[in-house]
Amino acid sequence: MNVLVCGARGFLGAAICERLVQAGHTVVKGVREPHAFAQEVAVDFSRDLTVDAWLPKLAGIDAVVNAVGILVERSGQRFADIHEQAPIALFTACSAAGVRRVVQVSALGVEQGGSPYFDSKLSADRFLATQPIEWQICRPSLVYGAKGKSASFFRTLASLPVCAVAAQGRQMLQPIHIDDLAQALLHLLDAATPARQCVELVGATRVAYRDMLSSYRRQMGFPRALTVSVPGWLISCAATLLDPIPGAILTRDTWKMLRAGNVGDAAQTASLLARPPKGVDDFMTPAEAPSMREQALAQWRSGLFRGVLALVWIWTALVSLFVYPLRDSLALLAQVQLTGPVAAAALYGAGLLDFTFGVATLLLPCRRLWLAQAALIAFYTVVIGIAMPEFVTHPFGPLLKNLPILAILFLLIAEEKKS
Incomplete structure (x- = not known):
């Protein structure tokens, strides 16, 4: 028929x-x-x-x-x-x-x-x-x-x-x-x-x-x-x-x-x-259940990761630029040998970069963005770990918390689809 x-x-x-x-x-x-x-x-x-x-x-x-x-x-x-x-x-x-x-x-x-x-x-x-x-x-x-x-x-x-x-x-x-x-x-x-x-x-x-x-x-x-x-x-x-x-x-x-x-x-x-x-x-069927599980997770996992990352970047920028006392920020930068106008430029430049990363995470997600963020976080971690070792042993672990963020970026890089 x-x-x-x-x-x-x-x-x-x-x-x-x-x-x-x-x-x-x-x-x-x-x-x-x-x-x-x-x-x-x-x-x-x-x-x-x-x-x-x-x-x-x-x-x-x-x-x-x-x-x-x-x-x-x-x-x-x-x-x-x-x-x-x-x-x-x-x-x-x-x-x-x-x-x-x-x-x-x-x-x-x-x-x-x-x-x-x-x-x-x-x-x-x-x-x-x-x-x-x-x-x-x-x-x-x-x-x-x-x-x-x-x-x-x-x-x-x-x-x-x-x-x-x-x-x-x-x-x-x-x-x-x-x-x-x-x-x-x-x-x-x-x-x-x-x-x-x-x-x-x-x-x-x-x-x-x-x-x-x-x-x-x-x-x-x-x-x-x-x-x-x-x-x-x-x-x-x-x-x-x-x-x-x-x-x-x-x-x-x-x-x-x-x-x-x-x-x-x-x-x-x-x-x-x-x-x-x-x-x-x-x-x-038992054979297809694992793939159904992975597909279901994939529908919301990257969105959750991106939302959390965007929040971290944008909140960090707002706190750095408008909330945290300027005197204390400049004192921290002095510990990595940045003082005067150079320190001010570094502070506001870093804040703008953080804000840009946050917005781009929501609007322009891509492999190069994840790599750039990972590189910046790794740089911050190494510099602060050497210049301010007290942050490594701090009971709240402010520096060690970079590790789960790097893990999220690693997963986003791994899951990036070929365009």
């Missing part, structure tokens, strides 16, 4: 394509920018809004899977176009072109409405249900997968030593593994599967949001974390502030969807799979 998969490079679409190929089907990948010599066709749901735009793409196609979707609107990507107008044009063209079966990947909870995301998805679902073709509408819950953006975000949250949850974290979810979703979609394309049905695709277990994060944490090999509840009103304020920011995961719509929960009946999923779907505690 020749199957057009729209959104073939996305998280869901890529898994669906892989499963279809394994089953022996010929897959035509619908992508915005097709590669030369690949079995791909150009589809753009922000522009392909008419039947005429779709008809040429459906030549020789037996079935279509629409796995295109956005969680938040961005410049040039609107729910009304991508979830509603383009799919409606596609479904109409499928009817005209004689496409046998269409599978629409919708979302669990769309019938609740109340958000542009849900409303636009539901509008396309309802239109497809009126078409004289073999349609299937699948409504998956939250989808887990190693490459999924939302799953990666939740694993990152789960890896934090202090786990912040919204409003006690009691929101009920029933996530499904991407492998189960792809397998279920394969069966929905099968001619032997009854057509014209709306199917909920969910995992085996209903779980509270906080317990889902705890499960991910256990599977990645972390000990139990301290859990802190963030008041719902504070999350609402943060969602309102982040709403206009492109790519933000927390928005008013996503917060509304999380509060509503996301659960369904696993019987339909089990029927399609001919077995129970995976539960949350079985999402990560």
Whole structure:
């Protein structure tokens, strides 16, 4: 069977394509920018809004899977176009072109409405249900997968030593593994599967949001974390502030969807799979858990290091220039043979350099910056250690505290990605 998969490079679409190929089907990948010599066709749901735009793409196609979707609107990507107008044009063209079966990947909870995301998805679902073709509408819950953006975000949250949850974290979810979703979609394309049905695709277990994060944490090999509840009103304020920011995961719509929960009946999923779907505690295999752990840590570790470094540099500059008594600063510099105008120039020059390093740490992080900071700290440590040995044996260890800062810089240098 020749199957057009729209959104073939996305998280869901890529898994669906892989499963279809394994089953022996010929897959035509619908992508915005097709590669030369690949079995791909150009589809753009922000522009392909008419039947005429779709008809040429459906030549020789037996079935279509629409796995295109956005969680938040961005410049040039609107729910009304991508979830509603383009799919409606596609479904109409499928009817005209004689496409046998269409599978629409919708979302669990769309019938609740109340958000542009849900409303636009539901509008396309309802239109497809009126078409004289073999349609299937699948409504998956939250989808887990190693490459999924939302799953990666939740694993990152789960890896934090202090786990912040919204409003006690009691929101009920029933996530499904991407492998189960792809397998279920394969069966929905099968001619032997009854057509014209709306199917909920969910995992085996209903779980509270906080317990889902705890499960991910256990599977990645972390000990139990301290859990802190963030008041719902504070999350609402943060969602309102982040709403206009492109790519933000927390928005008013996503917060509304999380509060509503996301659960369904696993019987339909089990029927399609001919077995129970995976539960949350079985999402990560022992083989992939270490890499999931490292990826989760990598999402926030360098940001924490940079934030701490920036604070140290900027605070040191402000204290040196405006807080610490000038007389005492010049007395310290005299111990390294700097006096008079030279000492004043060294003091203010060092303060400005520290401040510059702090700002650059936040805005211009790079390997050369880390090396320059390490060199300066090493220089300060050696000079002060020789000229003022009392700082080496000081009970508060002011000089020895340079060592953990050098360790942080070493890690940042080691983790620097090739540009």
